[in-house]
Amino acid sequence: MSDLVREFYQLNRHPFTTEIDVEGLYHFQSFQQGLLRLDQALYQRSSVLIVGEVGSGKTALIRAFTKRLAPSSFEIRNQLVLAAQKNAARAAVDGFLTGFGESIPFNNMARSLEALKHCLHRLHEQGRQPILLLDDVHHLKPTDWLTLKALMNYELDSKISVLLIFMGAEEDTLRTLALNSLQEVRDRLGLCYHLRGLKIQEVEKYLTQRLRWAGARNPLFPADIAEQIWRHSQGIPRRINRLAGACLLAAASNKKDLIDQTCLVQALSESQFQAPPREEE
Numbered sequence: 001m002s003d004l005v006r007e008f009y010q011l012n013r014h015p016f017t018t019e020i021d022v023e024g025l026y027h028f029q030s031f032q033q034g035l036l037r038l039d040q041a042l043y044q045r046s047s048v049l050i051v052g053e054v055g056s057g058k059t060a061l062i063r064a065f066t067k068r069l070a071p072s073s074f075e076i077r078n079q080l081v082l083a084a085q086k087n088a089a090r091a092a093v094d095g096f097l098t099g100f101g102e103s104i105p106f107n108n109m110a111r112s113l114e115a116l117k118h119c120l121h122r123l124h125e126q127g128r129q130p131i132l133l134l135d136d137v138h139h140l141k142p143t144d145w146l147t148l149k150a151l152m153n154y155e156l157d158s159k160i161s162v163l164l165i166f167m168g169a170e171e172d173t174l175r176t177l178a179l180n181s182l183q184e185v186r187d188r189l190g191l192c193y194h195l196r197g198l199k200i201q202e203v204e205k206y207l208t209q210r211l212r213w214a215g216a217r218n219p220l221f222p223a224d225i226a227e228q229i230w231r232h233s234q235g236i237p238r239r240i241n242r243l244a245g246a247c248l249l250a251a252a253s254n255k256k257d258l259i260d261q262t263c264l265v266q267a268l269s270e271s272q273f274q275a276p277p278r279e280e281e
């Protein structure tokens with residue numbers, strides 16, 4: 001089976017896939033500011049929390065950040081916090097140990113933390129800086145945060161250089177961290193960056209860059225359509241991609257060279273589960 005969108009518009013790949021190369025990402029203002037914050041956190045060796053709405057581009061931001069780091073100088077490990085995990089902190093620490101090829105102490109969290117510290121220290125002595133990424137931290141419970149506090153900022157051993165990056169949905173993550181019992185955790189976080197969506201004037205450029213990355217020869221989204229896409233998506237990249245992809249499918253299905261209002265209405269009905277308006281008979 002062929003891809004209708006790619007075939008009709010003669011594209012090399014689908015422009016709104018999640019599998020976009022880092023080089024194809026559009027650095028909108030909040031995204032670029034996030035990169036600057038991560039660069040500073042790396043320089044200061046401080047823990048950092050990145051929060052934003054679901055689909056705001058936190059993972060893409062981290063991909064763009066780590067892509068610029070020399071593989072010979074950094075060891076990057078990523079762990080995902082799952083909602084169903086009973087002891088998410090333990091799972092994260094054990095996951096990092098496994099990722100570094102270390103054995104996991106049996107049923108002993110304190111020993112696991114010490115083993116991870118020794119591993120990070122050894123990497124630092126070898127001239128490689130470890131970066132630990134923990135995603136979906138809105139699933140962490142207060143007890144998990146208190147456990148992970150031991151990995152933050154390494155104030156007890158200035159010889160260890162590590163960057164610990166937490167990523168999570170904004171509202172749930174900040175609600176948990178606001179608890180009085182987590183004051184020490186907040187104190188150890190170097191900064192909390194709020195990743196926002198695109199501004200209305202950035203959406204047309206975003207769509208154009210995505211299309212150019214996919215091999216499109218001409219722009220397909222007029223300015224007024226791009227503006228409406230922003231209003232329906234509130235600038236959240238994942239929503240933009242979903243709606244724009246649906247627009248392309250609607251246009252290709254009707255052999256249209258440009259996205260028009262009819263395509264947008266059809267795309268909204270298909271991507272947002274709304275009944276399309278009835279056509280006049």
